[in-house]
Amino acid sequence: MSMGARFVATGFAMCASILSTAGAWASEGEAGKAVYDGELSGFDYAYPVNRFEFTSQGEPVRMAYLDVAPETPNGRTVVLMHGKNFCAGTWEGTIEALSEAGYRVVAPDQIGFCKSTKPENYHFSFHQLAANTHALLETLDIDKVTVMGHSMGGMLATRYALMYPDGVEQLVLANPIGLEDWKAKGVPYQGIDQAYQSELKKSAEGIRAYQQSTYYAGHWEPRYDRWVEMQAGMYRGKDRERVAWNQALTSDMVFTQPVVYEFNQLRVPTLLLIGEQDNTAIGKALASEEVKKELGRYEVLGEQAAERIPDATLVEFPDLGHSPQIQAPEKFHKALLEGLSEL
Numbered sequence: 001m002s003m004g005a006r007f008v009a010t011g012f013a014m015c016a017s018i019l020s021t022a023g024a025w026a027s028e029g030e031a032g033k034a035v036y037d038g039e040l041s042g043f044d045y046a047y048p049v050n051r052f053e054f055t056s057q058g059e060p061v062r063m064a065y066l067d068v069a070p071e072t073p074n075g076r077t078v079v080l081m082h083g084k085n086f087c088a089g090t091w092e093g094t095i096e097a098l099s100e101a102g103y104r105v106v107a108p109d110q111i112g113f114c115k116s117t118k119p120e121n122y123h124f125s126f127h128q129l130a131a132n133t134h135a136l137l138e139t140l141d142i143d144k145v146t147v148m149g150h151s152m153g154g155m156l157a158t159r160y161a162l163m164y165p166d167g168v169e170q171l172v173l174a175n176p177i178g179l180e181d182w183k184a185k186g187v188p189y190q191g192i193d194q195a196y197q198s199e200l201k202k203s204a205e206g207i208r209a210y211q212q213s214t215y216y217a218g219h220w221e222p223r224y225d226r227w228v229e230m231q232a233g234m235y236r237g238k239d240r241e242r243v244a245w246n247q248a249l250t251s252d253m254v255f256t257q258p259v260v261y262e263f264n265q266l267r268v269p270t271l272l273l274i275g276e277q278d279n280t281a282i283g284k285a286l287a288s289e290e291v292k293k294e295l296g297r298y299e300v301l302g303e304q305a306a307e308r309i310p311d312a313t314l315v316e317f318p319d320l321g322h323s324p325q326i327q328a329p330e331k332f333h334k335a336l337l338e339g340l341s342e343l
């Protein structure tokens with residue numbers, strides 16, 4: 001199926017010819033550091049990976065996804081939407097909790113991320129990613145779902161619920177970004193070329209420092225290192241330019257396509273799960289000191305979102321950061337399952 005006209009990127013010459021899919025390639029780099037290709041080959045998820053092949057914007061693409069069936073089905077399906085620095089595999093604890101409770105779980109890697117195709121030329125939008133996900137669900141004969149999004153996935157899950165309200169039973173937003181419009185608050189725009197150069201400079205050390213301060217509220221445990229290496233390994237690999245380019249394109253999508261102004265249009269029961277120690281704000285490093293003080297205040301943003309969304313339930317975790325499902329899985333999943341059961 002075709003999903004729109006092909007977008008040809010302008011204003012930037014890639015350093016080398018880039019293929020839309022990568023061959024299997026993974027190795028151990030210097031000092032035992034993992035190195036992954038553009039489709040994260042060699043990094044194993046906890047569940048089998050399937051692939052949905054289709055045509056989007058004139059290009060053949062492959063969407064990797066997990067489809068986990070419970071031993072004792074309750075008749076409901078949850079679709080998990082990952083964040084920008086996350087993957088379907090990062091949901092492994094949540095998949096286990098949901099599956100044990102009887103839910104079928106579908107968790108895609110969105111186009112441009114993780115084990116899915118990194119196109120050279122693609123117009124990224126939340127509308128497009130939602131349409132891609134909907135096409136996947138159609139092939140799986142799933143017509144009614146609970147949609148759950150974390151971080152950037154919260155913006156995508158919101159867009160999905162707005163586009164396909166008749167197919168959504170419930171919306172769950174776990175520390176979503178996009179609860180504020182950073183541009184409107186004074187964060188300057190960073191062009192895609194500049195974002196690409198910044199992406200190329202990413203390292204495991206920088207990723208770990210950011211995750212510690214933002215994802216885990218200043219704490220660190222050795223089990224978090226796996227997710228650092230998952231991300232850093234692609235920046236060490238032969239496809240690092242293509243990975244960085246797709247990350248720059250999706251950063252632009254996140255910054256320029258706010259969903260916060262449409263929260264009042266949601267017509268599905270919405271569960272907000274908010275770690276209040278989160279301080280995520282896209283482009284915060286580029287903002288003035290005065291503006292920075294007003295960004296990423298999740299103890300306030302969660303309450304504001306709950307007020308805007310017509311049928312919202314807010315659950316707050318005062319001591320948790322941006323990734324409460326990883327930082328405190330038992331506490332998080334207890335609240336999640338209780339919220340889902342109230343539908």
